Amino acid sequence: MISFECDYNNGAHPQVLQKLIDTNSEISLTYGFDRWSQKAREKIRAACECPNADVYFLQGGTQANAVVIDSLIRSFEGVVCAETAHINVHEAGAVEAAGHRVIALESNEGKLNADVLERYMQVYLHDESREHVPQPGMVYITFPTEMGTLYTAQEIEAVYDICRRHALPLFIDGARLGYGLAASPDITLPWLAQHCDAFYIGGTKCGALCGEAVVFTNRQVATPRGFFSNVKRHGALSAKGRLAGVQFDALFTINSESKQLLYLELSRHAIDMATRLKEVLSDAGFPFYIDSPTNQQFVIIPNDLVTRLKKDVDFTIWQPYDNRSMLCRFVTSWATTDDDINYLRGILHRTIE
């Protein structure tokens, strides 16, 4: 049995685990003041070429989104996003739990288009009852998106321009940031850090056991006052902050041979595996639901084939596509191997014949 079900069903990358082993007997400061968290912050700032950035380590993606959003806006403001956004569909109402509306706009292949955003803002600004509607306080996008797609540099630039014109902070959810950076032709970590006010670097899905690094770029707006206390108030402050610090230190260490961050190296591997996966799925004749350059692939598979494949391969039935077929998701990760892909090719070959 092999699995393409998701990118968070494995342990830690071996180098990350090794560092946890190596540092286990150290006594350290708590709540993120330990030396590994400090080192990791320095490495992240360097990798982002953003020396003024403030970096905080949280435990998971929904949590990171909720705390950052609640900290960037006032109680009566909401967060604008595409209707496919994770905060809109799969966070059980975490944004509302802090009192804020999720203002979901039309999604274009998982992305929030700049013109959709601007049109919404114009309608809002010209609405005579605009003080009676939920107030837009910031904008949220995901990179890569929940559909595996990627914004181009130009697209993010266009969104950020509109954000700045309307004084709305831009926050980028990077739960799978590594996979996005590895697949993008034009977006790098430093570029990203120049085109938003906050983002997070996903660890859980990219090599760590847990942990997300929230980065405030201090561009349009400053790191929210009292952010640390608000993290605590959201139950998101790790007593043993070292757990995230050690892992991110490992992930943001530059490999002496490849001269690359481990984080990008392992992400690159997942994208290479995804490229091979696409080939295999395409060879099997499955239509692609969307053209995804990243580690999540969405294909349409006839119902009976889904049943037979499920015996040998784990993947996700996303939703019914039509009466005869299912929309299915296959995901690679840093842990996917050539053998996994070859095995899948074999299974598909045998099952379809």
Added chain:
Amino acid sequence: MISFECDYNNGAHPQVLQKLIDTNSEISLTYGFDRWSQKAREKIRAACECPNADVYFLQGGTQANAVVIDSLIRSFEGVVCAETAHINVHEAGAVEAAGHRVIALESNEGKLNADVLERYMQVYLHDESREHVPQPGMVYITFPTEMGTLYTAQEIEAVYDICRRHALPLFIDGARLGYGLAASPDITLPWLAQHCDAFYIGGTKCGALCGEAVVFTNRQVATPRGFFSNVKRHGALSAKGRLAGVQFDALFTINSESKQLLYLELSRHAIDMATRLKEVLSDAGFPFYIDSPTNQQFVIIPNDLVTRLKKDVDFTIWQPYDNRSMLCRFVTSWATTDDDINYLRGILHRTIE
């Protein structure tokens, strides 16, 4: 200058005002325990033919919605409604302020269709990640709707059937309930009280200075435990509860001649005026945006005509309709007079010629 702008830009109905004058010097119990509030509750229970109903007086519609919704569901649950619902579009995020998601479904002329609701529930129940999405906890509809349309008895019955099948309380926002009852061919107050778990009887828009009567029917679910305290906690408890009590007592008094409740009598008048208004607007050649049987009428008017009319008549520009015309709303109320309609007819005649 005459006004068809809305149904809450006037004072109280003369009989309501008179009762406030007559009772002004009385010393009374506070927080809704006064004798007028008690009498008004009795009269409402009688008018609803629902002796087990619990009745509470609140101050406004957004407030009534927020408190009732927050009381009927658990912290992690949301409220399902049509996307045109007042709680979704014009309450500045009041539901979210209490931590709950507004789950907005496709709207059909302002109404939530039973099949739309059932389809949503089926998708929800069959979603393998359903515990990760905002949880449906209750259903909210408006009668009449924000577009002036009315559910038929059959339509509400179908919605309530689905609610009961899924154990979801049904709450009906009756900000303009009187106008809906006066215009409906088949829905009466007792019928309504048999087909939902809670509703409110709008006073502010139907003859009172302020005040909405929340009715819990104790059908599918009981009046929420601690509701009184939750009203207080939402800042919605009137110290001088008599203000609402006296007004609702007047509104629910039966006119000795007509044998009708004042509330329904004055609503009936507004509907009669709306019928005449429709004629006048139709004669002026304005296309109707939607077929509304109630006191809100939506018509499409060319831009230049809008400008000229605005000099003599108050009405609401709802939103741009196309490049050359506007969607406009004209509203009657218990206070609209035949003279108002005649005057409008005259203005339209002169302006269009």
Added chain:
Amino acid sequence: MISFECDYNNGAHPQVLQKLIDTNSEISLTYGFDRWSQKAREKIRAACECPNADVYFLQGGTQANAVVIDSLIRSFEGVVCAETAHINVHEAGAVEAAGHRVIALESNEGKLNADVLERYMQVYLHDESREHVPQPGMVYITFPTEMGTLYTAQEIEAVYDICRRHALPLFIDGARLGYGLAASPDITLPWLAQHCDAFYIGGTKCGALCGEAVVFTNRQVATPRGFFSNVKRHGALSAKGRLAGVQFDALFTINSESKQLLYLELSRHAIDMATRLKEVLSDAGFPFYIDSPTNQQFVIIPNDLVTRLKKDVDFTIWQPYDNRSMLCRFVTSWATTDDDINYLRGILHRTIE
């Protein structure tokens, strides 16, 4: 039966009611944009000698407190007050409903002493885990206090000095502001408006049917951005804003003979009645629990006497004092008459003999 139970068990002052009658047939703008609300705002600004003040009308005290507090602080901040403060003891958790801690400090006869506040701030600032405790975001005091006592000008000055030193906005709950001003030897409305960032002028307890005027003085901090929307979001925006506007216009009209605001005139009357009440209670031999110069008087009455008095007079049993007696509250208001006091004197005479 006469009543000294509270100052909100009567109707409106006759002049306030008359203005409601006189304006009842007017068509007006909604949501507080009507001409009476505008006039009332002007009159309040003039009475406060604070031309830059922003004035909003809300419906009740708990609501005013909750909305103002939620607007002045960030989500993770709390409000500092005396433990006897209304927000701490009698608002059913309305401040917490918006996500904020009530930080209750030692009370000195109902007042928050400056040195108690400063000591708390010093402990907070020197606490090494201060980012883990609820964060102080503003200070709340009541004038007069819940115990009927009054801050001196010097006491408020001392509190406000500390607030400014620590950049904490000061908000004064004036549910009974008129009675406080009428009884204070040194605090006037203009003085008060110079010594805090926000306060509200209680209408419900001082002559109106409902309504509180929230005043932002724009001193240390500006009127909170988006306040109007947050009022709406809290369900606190009156559709017929004129109801409060008309009443406050009446209350803040200067009597042509006495050259006094009606608001202060009727408050003065309540204080005169309270002075006579004190005499009567004192003559009856009841010990005073606290020395109150305002319209609330707290005395200790033997249990059996309480039972007998209750047959003829309404007053509040505040709490058991000891095994043999009760702490009782007697309240005068603008509506208390000399006859009421004389009647009470007679009753006490007969009952005690």
Added chain:
Amino acid sequence: MISFECDYNNGAHPQVLQKLIDTNSEISLTYGFDRWSQKAREKIRAACECPNADVYFLQGGTQANAVVIDSLIRSFEGVVCAETAHINVHEAGAVEAAGHRVIALESNEGKLNADVLERYMQVYLHDESREHVPQPGMVYITFPTEMGTLYTAQEIEAVYDICRRHALPLFIDGARLGYGLAASPDITLPWLAQHCDAFYIGGTKCGALCGEAVVFTNRQVATPRGFFSNVKRHGALSAKGRLAGVQFDALFTINSESKQLLYLELSRHAIDMATRLKEVLSDAGFPFYIDSPTNQQFVIIPNDLVTRLKKDVDFTIWQPYDNRSMLCRFVTSWATTDDDINYLRGILHRTIE
């Protein structure tokens, strides 16, 4: 430099770490459905002798408290506790963030006495304005307390009796549960599980890198409906649930030699070390602030000695005790060694001489 600063400044217990290493390459189900989480739940149910218990793994203590409390009570209810309770003093307002009041009562050496609780309930129930005050919805105690003290079995029994009489769920915060069980003469895990409705087993402070096991005993009240979704909504659901599952499986494995759970074994060690620590602190002549049988010891140390000791030993300055001395906290953990204690004895000897 040795450290007695806290019990969460080290890594994982070696056996816990080893299990993380051993299972690292496994592919597993996510969100807590993995086999290790399932095994750990079984082991916890067995250790608690509570086969009907429901067990959930969360990431930290403040989070566990906030989610459990928000799930056990209705929006308008608060949680009753001792004023020294962690939720009251060191969680940055996390309970209020979910809309609930922390109702803090007098603390007796860190404990909530049954008679204090009953007295509060009697005052509440006899308060005529009880519907206007924050409503008690549940009771929270800590075992051991924040001061290191322990409830006796009789004391918890008395508290739980009162809880049941008033239908209030009892929740026990076990951030340091292991240390409490190891030090208690009469309370075992099965006993505890019979005397409350929910509790959590602290992992972070007792051998794990992170993780707390929330146990619902299904006694007085059932596991809250929708708890899983509420965990997600609070940002408290781990994508890689295996991280906690693997660790708790290790902690709740019975040592084949000692026939003891690792969790209790390592806790026992910390208590042994605490006993030696007390001796050393006592020999140094430091007065104890409180008599603590657990792993937290509070002593009073002259200011100059604090300064000198701090050069060689890490411990916490809790708060100033008087002008000349500090209240200091020394903590042992599963990782404390005999050498640490000996070293401290040496330092104290040299420093005091």
